[in-house]
Amino acid sequence: MKKILIVDDDAELRNNLSEILKGEGYHTEEAGSGKEAIEKAVSSDFDIALIDLMMPKMSGVDVLSELRRIKPKTRVIMITAFATVENAVDAIKKGASDYISKPFKIDELLTTIRRVLEEARFEEGIMKLDLDFTLSSLSNYIRRNIIRLLSLRTGMHFMEITRELGIEDHTKVVFHLKMLKESGIIEQDKDKLYFLTKEGEKTLDCLKILENYLSNK
Amino acid sequence: MKKILIVDDDAELRNNLSEILKGEGYHTEEAGSGKEAIEKAVSSDFDIALIDLMMPKMSGVDVLSELRRIKPKTRVIMITAFATVENAVDAIKKGASDYISKPFKIDELLTTIRRVLEEARFEEGIMKLDLDFTLSSLSNYIRRNIIRLLSLRTGMHFMEITRELGIEDHTKVVFHLKMLKESGIIEQDKDKLYFLTKEGEKTLDCLKILENYLSNK
DNA sequence: GATATTTGTGAAGAATAATTCACAGGCAAA
DNA sequence: TTTGCCTGTGAATTATTCTTCACAAATATC
Known part of the structure; x- marks a missing residue:
């Protein structure tokens, strides 16, 4: 009621x-x-x-x-x-x-x-949708690492990311990059460089908040 | 190296x-x-x-x-x-x-x-494990609702939860309750009442933080 | 222009998560 | 004692997510 x-x-x-x-x-x-x-x-x-x-x-x-x-x-x-x-x-x-x-x-x-x-x-x-999106993006280890990477070194090439992650099969990275792109967390410029979007930075903040919270126990 | x-x-x-x-x-x-x-x-x-x-x-x-x-x-x-x-x-x-x-x-x-x-x-x-656990618990809509429910009304019976969620098939709720129990987020006392654990409250805090963060855009 | 590297696509398959269903023990009320 | 509700179990099925592989366009390099 x-x-x-x-x-x-x-x-x-x-x-x-x-x-x-x-x-x-x-x-x-x-x-x-x-x-x-x-x-x-x-x-x-x-x-x-x-x-x-x-x-x-x-x-x-x-x-x-x-x-x-x-x-x-x-x-x-x-x-x-x-x-x-x-x-x-x-x-x-x-x-x-x-x-x-x-x-x-x-x-x-x-x-x-x-x-x-x-x-x-x-x-x-x-809002529920936003939350679902954010959480499902963060739920994957590889995606979290990509987000972290792009926050450290903004504007990375595909191969740079792949190598930094130490993943042999590059198409695996493609998959997660695509997911992150669809979620609006990252984007690509004309030179194919990957960046965090505004939303992506917010998502990263969420991640940091959670990490901080969980590490200060 | x-x-x-x-x-x-x-x-x-x-x-x-x-x-x-x-x-x-x-x-x-x-x-x-x-x-x-x-x-x-x-x-x-x-x-x-x-x-x-x-x-x-x-x-x-x-x-x-x-x-x-x-x-x-x-x-x-x-x-x-x-x-x-x-x-x-x-x-x-x-x-x-x-x-x-x-x-x-x-x-x-x-x-x-x-x-x-x-x-x-x-x-x-x-830490990685904790984060994975927390995120995967939070990644599901039904589980999020269960956590919220138990934070509002601590100590609920199984059927109370099921009805409050408006889910017909009770075994579906059993599934998610089991997952939450395994993750150590909720527990049951001798009267079969479900409660949030300490960890569960922390997880709820994480959820609230994220929600607040995402809603103030 | 040939060759190598980067950056992908799409489909198939494996792995994991979630749902559904058939069933059942325990307990309280009639 | 029977009936009905609460609280489950376990297996089968379906859905979702993730990985792998075969292949290819675009770009850079020699």
């Missing part, structure tokens, strides 16, 4: 929203202030936070910023009575997923929530 | 040592000062550095510290004329692999070198 945090200083509106969302099958919690919102967010993982822009003390934008910092996975939908382009753009820039203005039709809100959840699901899938 | 860097301000001793070690089948290079030693170490990977503790300007301990920083894989054997417990302990604490005092019998030195090389080989093997 998806969890939604409702942040608004208007208790009646909070209650109404909460009832409606519960009726739609969501789990909801309410916060009457920015401070309360952050406290609840710390102790629990919400899928979505509906945040009123205009609140006394801590403004909605402040709550947004803090929430994004502590729970980057929680999607934020900003709600406000005074819709201006500036406010909206500002909120989106600061990481809000969407922005709707009071008074809103409840269907509009529900649609927005569903879309944002769908987006989250999709992006999570993308 | 193993590469040894000899660091001593006494040119004659350097030469003698170098000749002997070459005779034993090692590749050697010489450095007459700490500065020179670091320069050579930067541009080349040595398996072992023999460092005299007492040198003008940059002391052997300073060379040791710097070398450990830039080339952690190079093993260091400290050599000194004035063997004191304090010096020895200090050097070992700072990462020297061993410590011998002048005048030394050449056999003593050769034995020490062989032992240190053997240790290095062993430790490298262990």
Whole structure:
């Protein structure tokens, strides 16, 4: 069940929203202030936070910023009575997923929530793919060595790599180079020199992190 | 061929040592000062550095510290004329692999070198194994999910896990649980509850690190 | 231009990992 | 005692990954 945090200083509106969302099958919690919102967010993982822009003390934008910092996975939908382009753009820039203005039709809100959840699901899938890719690239000893080699001496020829690895059958190296190329970890320039891509450097970082972590036991 | 860097301000001793070690089948290079030693170490990977503790300007301990920083894989054997417990302990604490005092019998030195090389080989093997293990455990989606599950809710029954994963064929889960058990990542108590081991928590940490790293792009 | 070296392709096969299926002991509830 | 669910085993099958081999285009070298 998806969890939604409702942040608004208007208790009646909070209650109404909460009832409606519960009726739609969501789990909801309410916060009457920015401070309360952050406290609840710390102790629990919400899928979505509906945040009123205009609140006394801590403004909605402040709550947004803090929430994004502590729970980057929680999607934020900003709600406000005074819709201006500036406010909206500002909120989106600061990481809000969407922005709707009071008074809103409840269907509009529900649609927005569903879309944002769908987006989250999709992006999570993308991340899963990235992780799979990275891990499967790193899972092979030869590929790890190729990555390390290319990080030390950037721009190596095929035969250089093969010899450095001490592998007799060059087509074996071709195989792993191809895999790394397909994963976007390495690339070749016009002179056939192999390089680590940006992604490849990130992957190498991951490897180093793991090695460090495992060696400091 | 193993590469040894000899660091001593006494040119004659350097030469003698170098000749002997070459005779034993090692590749050697010489450095007459700490500065020179670091320069050579930067541009080349040595398996072992023999460092005299007492040198003008940059002391052997300073060379040791710097070398450990830039080339952690190079093993260091400290050599000194004035063997004191304090010096020895200090050097070992700072990462020297061993410590011998002048005048030394050449056999003593050769034995020490062989032992240190053997240790290095062993430790490298262990680390490679650990890394392979960890990566292959993490390389599977189902296993990653099991690890995550057990980190959230420690001590789960087999069927709980299976249902939570939404997998119909329970024997599939058995397979991955068995693999994780064999890898020492999870274990079962007398009530058949599954738990993450210490190693498992470390593995989970690795996973989290990677996820965080990949998501903040 | 001939020859050698580099940099590949594609298919077959071996090795390893993962899934599926048939079955079974243990235990708790009816 | 029977029924049903939990927790498995072991073997057969399928999928995936890796290696090997026979061959070849492109480039460099003599």
